[in-house]
Amino acid sequence: MIEYLGRELAQRMSELAIGLRIEDNRDGTLRAIVHGALELVPGARWAGICLIQGKRVTLEASSHDLVVELDQLQSDFGEGPCVSAIRQQRAARVTDLAEPDQPWPRFAAAALERGVRSMMSLRLSVCQETLGALNLYAAQPDAFAPDAQIVAELLAQHSAVALAGATREHHLNAALVNRDVLGQANGVLMQRDRLTALQAFRLLVRASQDANMKIADVARWLITETENNARDQHPTGFPRPPSQPRPATTGHRPRTMA
Numbered sequence: 001m002i003e004y005l006g007r008e009l010a011q012r013m014s015e016l017a018i019g020l021r022i023e024d025n026r027d028g029t030l031r032a033i034v035h036g037a038l039e040l041v042p043g044a045r046w047a048g049i050c051l052i053q054g055k056r057v058t059l060e061a062s063s064h065d066l067v068v069e070l071d072q073l074q075s076d077f078g079e080g081p082c083v084s085a086i087r088q089q090r091a092a093r094v095t096d097l098a099e100p101d102q103p104w105p106r107f108a109a110a111a112l113e114r115g116v117r118s119m120m121s122l123r124l125s126v127c128q129e130t131l132g133a134l135n136l137y138a139a140q141p142d143a144f145a146p147d148a149q150i151v152a153e154l155l156a157q158h159s160a161v162a163l164a165g166a167t168r169e170h171h172l173n174a175a176l177v178n179r180d181v182l183g184q185a186n187g188v189l190m191q192r193d194r195l196t197a198l199q200a201f202r203l204l205v206r207a208s209q210d211a212n213m214k215i216a217d218v219a220r221w222l223i224t225e226t227e228n229n230a231r232d233q234h235p236t237g238f239p240r241p242p243s244q245p246r247p248a249t250t251g252h253r254p255r256t257m258a
Helices: 002-022 026-040 065-077 081-088 105-113 146-193 197-211 215-228
Strands: 046-053 056-062 092-094 118-126 129-138
Touching: 026 046, 026 056, 026 129, 026 146, 046 065, 046 081, 056 065, 056 081, 056 129, 065 081, 065 105, 065 129, 081 092, 081 118, 081 129, 118 146, 129 146, 146 197, 146 215, 197 215
Parallel strands: none
Antiparallel strands: 046 056, 046 129, 092 118, 118 129
């Protein structure tokens, strides 16, 4: 029986790995990982993925609104299994959040209020680089046996490799799109205002700084405005993009997990 279950698990893990590889975008890969966690890890009722974005950790995929809330609480409190998995670079398994002397007292109390008794967070990493964590939740205590952790760690390893590839492709595609957009915006300014390529680019940079917007967003805005007003007479000079509030330099900073 044990041998049969081992073969079945290996087959299902193989199918999941193939499924992750054929996903054609990063969001699809994230959804497939969450779905795979619920299908493969015994005891998992809810699942979510948090990824490191610079110095912040953000929720990128979830199976339920409860996961969104609990992962946000871990970020706000700066504590919880997800935080520990990322900081300590190892899996964090909680048998019962109702037990006294929890290392994450505020998060444990909040999770219990929402009907969560046990959970497990697994670091997602490739070549010693931490990408984020896979978080698994359950309503009953001691939901994740040691065997479940082994399955979850195998899933996390497969998922991290697939996610790293999908993320690289996502960033490459975004860079190519931004390059195209900047080229189009430069062309608009060069033709309309008779500028050199360098002058047009400097104008985009200055508009980006004045409006507190990313230069690619300014370029998209310019292209959209040009297309929308193609039949109108355009004034010379760079039209003023919609201003964005500048980030505060004082006051409270957003909490981060990492």
